[in-house]
Amino acid sequence: MNVCPTEAIRVSEGKARLSNNRCVDCGDCYRVCPVGAIIVEQDDFESIYKYPVRIALLPSVFAGQFTESVGPDEILGAILELGFSHVFEVEEGVEFLSGIFNEYIERTEIAKPLISPFCPAIVRLIQVKFPTLINHLLPLKAPVDITAMSVRKRFVEQGIPANEIGIFYVTPCAAKIVAVKSPVGEETSAVDGVINLNYLYNKTYKLIRGKRTHPPLPEVTTLTEKAICWSLTRGESGHIKQGRNLAIDEISNVIEFLEKLENGEIQGIDFLELRACDESCAGGILCPGNRFLTAEKLHDRARKVSQNNTEIKSALQDPNEIASFLRENMHTGKIMPRSIMKLDDSVAEAMIKMKRIYDLNRMLPQVDCGICGSPSCKALAEDIVQFGATLQQCIFVQKILEQNDKLDVRESVEIMRKIWSNTKLDKNSLKDEINEIQ
Amino acid sequence: MHFTYHIEGGNFAKAGDTSSQVKKTLKQLNVDGAVIKRTVVALYEAEVNIVAHAYEGIIDVEIDSEKIFIRLSDEGPGIPDIKKAMEVGYSTASAEVREMGFGAGMGLSNIQNNTDIFKITSVVGQGTILEITNQFLVH
Secondary structure, eight states, X not given: OTTOTTOOEEEETTEEEEOTTTOOOOOHHHHHOTTOOOOOOOOOGGGGGGSSEEEEEEOHHHHTTSOTTSOHHHHHHHHHHTTOSEEEEGGGGHHXXXXXXXXXXXXXXXXXXXXXXXXXXXXXXXXXXXGGGGGGBOOBOOHHHHHHHHHHHHHHHTTOOGGGEEEEEEESSHHHHHHHHSOTTXXXXXXXXXXXXXXXXXXXXXXXXXXXXXXOOOOOOOOXXXXXXXXXXXXXXXXXXXXXXXXXXXXXXXHHHHHHHXXXXXXXXXXXXXXXXXXXXXXXXXOOSOHHHXXXXXXXXXXXHHHTTOOOOXXXXXXXXXXXXXXXXXXXXXXXXXXXOOSOSSHXXXXXXXXXXXXXXXXXXXXXXXXXXXXXXXXXXXXXXHHOOOGGGSHHHHHHHHHTTSSOHHHHHHHHHHHHHHHHHOOGGGHHHHHHHO | OEEEEEEETTOGGGXXXXXXXXXXXXXXXXXOHHHHHHHHHHHHHHHHHHHHHOXXXXXXXXXXXXXXXXXXXXXXOOOSOHHHHTSTTOOXXXXXXXXXXXXXXXXXXXXXHTOSEEEEEEETTTEEEEEEEEEOOOO
């Protein structure tokens, strides 16, 4: 509850509840939850069979999950065997996008620093916590959308009806799933479904490990060095040709930096690459591998491409040919602020509430224990004013009231039950042991 | 609504804390984003001025439903020639302070540009009082 950077989690009736308004889908709660209570919404794998043409879009971090001994052709072969008819790499769209980034950097009339919209959790973080920085976000789609649009165009041009093409994005993170299910600034998403990377990794690994002989393996397409490392930290900022740029990963680092940027404390930066996860997408919550090793593997792959002067065989048609199509379709719609900070629409009302929150907060112990079901004492004070929580939810307040005979034990147990349900209070099997402690 | 903050001269690590606090308050009050930005930029400059030049200072913030009024008073060397200090590029900041990325001599004029009402008085050898007001836009 208290790892959430936007205080989106409350506990009631024994369950952690996420506020959709506040949640930015960073996945930090998923990472730490000891009982796996946070579930990532995803499409059923079988749903790929709704489409005759089943295309998997694989992020480059996918191959980074496997050990050295597993070749890219084996991975590709396994995925085709699992039921996909075609596989493309998500980062195909990167070369196009990075050119557009540099065009934007050169434009002097727009607010700097430009903030990359690559990480959807960062876009949402800015919407809810830093609405004054929204106009710094580049109004561009992510590589996955660019690639999906190009792939779809190619198949449609080959005469395949659009409704027979199913494009599935294999995602390393929860934020990308939400970005597909409810895109920010868009009506619909460029992909038809999302597959949890961890799920596909398990299926693929099992298939590769279980095999003695391999069927003929498919030819693997190649990405440029830039594209391979795009989703890693410094993947984007390393290719900005002009001015000062910074890459910051891990959401609390990002928040710290944006606070200062918003104050005007930081100036003269032209481009910011911001990622919610430590080690960027290599550290995505759905990546089973160690993030540092994954990043190392991707850098190795990129190095080999440059050392061997590998000829780049893009799986897509000539990028120049579709550039004008992509230019027409690369922009996102307007991204709106979604402030979670405001206490009320009216300044006068908000001031009254703020005063009440201040007064209530003074009565609380400031230990941020979370027993009340809110992540901090301050959050409980806000929840009392905004959402009908009560001061008696605080266990310290309960003790004070009990001392003064204002609350009896039965009542306080009932309050606890409402927050934590029976499971935490009825340790029947342990009752004797607990009684013995006395 | 009234808030008071104490500022320690010379402690650059904490310069900006008051601005962040005030910014958070204004966001909670649903003040227009552009007004928040102007206010915070002005306040941050003024806060840094105290840290860079004075021994200590007090920032009083008064907010009502229409405006924010901020009074920054410091004990410090004071400003001998305010008119000159208002000029862009004029700075008396030490080399040390400039090294840290402060003291470019844009401060006072930048504060004025970001405030609706700007008033500054100073007594050499005693200190400086800066009063700034920004009106909230009606939603």
